[in-house]
Amino acid sequence: MSVPVSHPAPAPLPLSARWRTSVDPGHAALAAILFVILGVFVVLPIGAVLKIALTSDSGGLTLAHLARFFTNPLYVESLINSLLAGFWTVAIGTVLALPLAFIVARYDFPGRMLIVTLSTLPLVLPPFVGAIALVQVFGRAGTVTLLLQDLFGIHVNVMQGLRGIILAQALHFFPFIFLTVTTALMNVDRSLEEMGQMMGARGWRLLRRVVFPLVLPAYAAGALLTFVKAVDDIGTPFILNFKNMLGPQAYLRITTVGRDDVDGYVICVVMVVLSIACVLLSNWIVSRREYATLQTGARSPEGGRALTGWRKAAAPGLCALVLGIALLPHAGVVVMSFSRIWSLTYLPSAYTLNNYAEIFLRAPRFVVNTLLYSVGAALLGVVIAAAIAYLLQRGRVPGKGLLDAVAMMPIALPGVVIGVGFLRVFYNMTLPGTETSLASTWMIFVLAYMVRRLPYALRASHAALHQVHASLEDAAAVGGAPRVRAFRRVVLPLILGGVVAGGVLVFITSAVEFSTTITLVSRIEQSPLSYGIYIYSQSPLGRGAAAALGVVAIVIVALGTYLANRLSGRGRMAFTL
């Protein structure tokens, strides 16, 4: 007998039931804690900077300070210099990166993977470390400068002023463009190109009409990232002693004129606006790029086309040349770290291990501090990031989107701005029960690094958790595992690699952090190795020790990068639904 069912009027839902379905009290408590942490360490500092820059003497909102920025010749010159540095870094980086990217993505030749690997190496070296070596190679009495003088009688100092900064930054940042463009090229469906060929476009026309438009968004994103990084980097200007740029000016105003000087904060706001504009522009461009990546079908296989004739030698040759130039600073730093005397000669005239004795035995604090701060920042960052990622993907609580937005904010904040904001907020905040200012303890570095690199950790946690479909947890629950056990047996093993990889990323980027560091350092005993490099490099006799610290930085970052790649590697985590 069939039973047709009638539909009685729905019973009204009790209020408590509606509450139960929308919010999980545990999640809400976690979200509240995270909001407090992010509020204090992200919103408060940046809010303080904005408030001072935009508040008039009478307390009202004003743009007068900002307007005054544009009447000060020094500031205007600094702005122009920063923009120029960013622009030329992108331009030179493009010239270095694009040919390399096209050759590597399109052609198969011996040593191809080696080039891909080596081309990421410049990322490993903080630009200000490379700057020291570049002075030694291209500077007034550098190896190349001397060679040119002896051979041809020409004297050019490439490292003079803004030129030097641009060269150091371009050699350091071009991999951002290289990597994004290479990835995009490899993702372009080969059939799109073949279609273009069948329509009659060949060679240059094919590149211009089909390939360029498809990889343009990726290029734009890489270029904008490079621009932001170049403007953000204040280490290179400091090492090369060219301070008429935005970052150094902000730092100098705050540290020499004083924490209450409005101009420092105004410069910070200008930097933030510039940076946010680039990030928004980049996001907008990337969000429009579906047409390039939605194409399914055969991706370019691992091996590209084979090269023929003269190109067989030319392509790897060109790659080797570009990489040779880009890796020059690395070689320079290593040689310098072993040099005792290196002045007015092509290579050092005397070698020593003394520089390493200096940094490991006589003044080990730089390395020790760096490890302490970076490990602390990584641990803290990973826990906070994993919690945010979990709430965002699984949480039943309102406001989680805002949580994510706030945690990602630092990605658009220049390091010097974070430093200034921290100084402003925490200088007058004492540790409970003591007279010590929070800003003068070592913890301030841990917190500032954590905030600055939180977006990296968050992205890693996000990606890791995203791999774990919610049904895997459901299956564990139905299978008999209570929540905590399901997390331990199923979720944790699956996300651990990715989350730890995010932590390693925080660790290595913190280990070579300079912009925030220099703003926050109040005593030499507290300084990490990035500041140590700066201090040593200020005296001719300290350059060897600075280079030795640079080598330590390179080793830390190289090992960390390798580890992060291993941990987040696909392998057994390739779980796609």
Add this chain to the structure above:
Amino acid sequence: MPPGDQRLRIQPVEVELRRLQRRFHDMVAVHDLSLVVGRGEFFTFLGPSGCGKTTTLRMIAGLLQPDVGEIFFDGRSVTGTPPWERNIGMVFQNYALWPHMTVFDNVAFGLVERKVERGAIPGLVEGALSLVGLEGLGHRLPSQLSGGQQQRVALARAVVIQPALLLLDEPLSNLDARLRVQMRNELVKLQQQLGITTIYVTHDQEEALMLSTRIAVMHRGHLVQLGTPQEVYERPADAFVADFLGGANFLSGTIRGVSGADVTVSLQSGATLRASAARNPEAQPGDSVTVCLRPESLELVEPGSPPGSANVLDGTVRMRNYLGWVMACEVELTGGVAVRVQTTTPRAHLRFTEGGPVAVRFHPEDVLLLKNAS
């Protein structure tokens, strides 16, 4: 009989849902749902996506809490009981195999959680694997298996814990057509072998009709009809059920009279048709009804039957799709209503060409009258 079979001793449970209700934000996903699933039954929730069937299944599993209402296993309320204490086996649409564990560890998971004696686990796992035809594959990772094999692992994982209830959430939807038919048959066999109460969720009417002892058809959170496969197909409660199960043509009409074995209906177009009173026992003169005609119960015949002949409607062939074993046509009836016609003897009907005149004929027993809400 496979060796694992003796090891699995299932105590099937009776499941009762009482006035279940669940909403997400402003959308009511399940609306005042009450029904009983008997011991050992193969019960199916059938409906289009978003009808509330998966929400219902997840509430039975304990993965979701109902806003209102209660769930009983053998008369005992389990409404507040978390999933890990309900003793349920569940197969997920995407299988949800844990990618970091081998097949063996996947299947053994529930046994470990239940603190089954260590020495007994390998035998039980191997038994469950052989039940689904995967003996000897325990050391593999899920990623090394085909879709069909993953499906079987999910099934073995669900039954190895000797659950009182087996929940299946569209388990066949990710398989290709041929494999789906094969797994369907194996599923029936396994269920009967184990005698386990099984609740199945699908949007595929063919699966539902073939597998189930009873079907609950759901639509927009409501239970629309509950019955055996034959009941819901032959005697759909409303136009939605008729259309969702098998498809149907709908014509508007009014009942003119009921006499003996016949119900006389006049259509809006003016034509008159006869329906079987036995199939439409509730028909009352004056009722406004929707006449429901299955495409396969319509027959294409020559037009121009004598005026007044019942159950022959003239029209024009609008479209003809020849598929070899069947032919589907769309016929526009005089008066403008279009109906779908399906014949299993295409060759006999090839003379009716697109644009040409035709008539459709049907038996009174195939006419179903659905009373319109007044």
